[in-house]
Amino acid sequence: xxxxxxxxxxxxxxxxxxPGLLMLARTGLASAYLIGGLDxxxxxxxxxxxxxxxxxxxxxxxxxxxVVIELTGSLSIIFNRGTWLGAGALGCLTLVAMLVANDxxxxxxxxxxxxxxxxxxxxxxxxxxxxxxxxxxxxxxxTPFxxTPFxxTPLSDTQLSETSPRERA
Numbered sequence: 063x064x065x066x067x068x069x070x071x072x073x074x075x076x077x078x079x080x081p082g083l084l085m086l087a088r089t090g091l092a093s094a095y096l097i098g099g100l101d102x103x104x105x106x107x108x109x110x111x112x113x114x115x116x117x118x119x120x121x122x123x124x125x126x127x128x129v130v131i132e133l134t135g136s137l138s139i140i141f142n143r144g145t146w147l148g149a150g151a152l153g154c155l156t157l158v159a160m161l162v163a164n165d166x167x168x169x170x171x172x173x174x175x176x177x178x179x180x181x182x183x184x185x186x187x188x189x190x191x192x193x194x195x196x197x198x199x200x201x202x203x204x205t206p207f208x209x210t211p212f213x214x215t216p217l218s219d220t221q222l223s224e225t226s227p228r229e230r231a
Contacts, residue, residue: 084197085140091190092136095152099132116162131155139191145198149191156191160184 069075102109102125109125118124131151138148164184166177 085142088139088142088194091187091194092139092152094187095132096136096140099129099136102129102132118158118162128155139194142198146195149195153188153191156184156188160188 070078102112106125106129109128110121113119113124113128114121132155135148135152135155138144139152160181164177164181166174166181169177
């Protein structure tokens with residue numbers, strides 16, 4: 063095994079190339095948002111109270127935005143359609159939540175510890191949303207359920223930046 067190679071070991075590549083794994087991973091990434099959106103929809107009064115608790119007014123508007131973004135953004139990621147828009151909207155929503163609900167800089171003790179962890183968990187989600195958007199640029203077959211690329215060689219960052227969006231579609 064060449065440790066200086068930028069590619070994964072063959073066994074890792076074979077493992078992560080399993081049919082359906084990318085869709086499963088997209089579903090896993092979107093699951094917290096999907097469940098959260100459904101829960102807010104089913105318990106809308108509690109969703110409005112949550113928004114008001116964090117100082118987001120009007121609470122009904124913020125709760126509605128959260129439901130719409132969490133549900134449509136999740137589905138766009140899961141089905142790999144309009145991923146840039148769904149992941150972008152979820153990323154912005156997550157950024158707002160991260161800054162409003164995890165203000166560790168204003169806290170001390172155990173509360174600070176928990177808010178700091180939550181802040182960086184949200185940052186990790188935003189980073190994963192960026193990655194899933196980047197991966198959606200890799201050309202897959204026409205079905206959203208397939209994870210089989212047209213080519214065995216993924217496009218490099220240079221190749222992707224040199225092609226127009228029309229050429230990538």
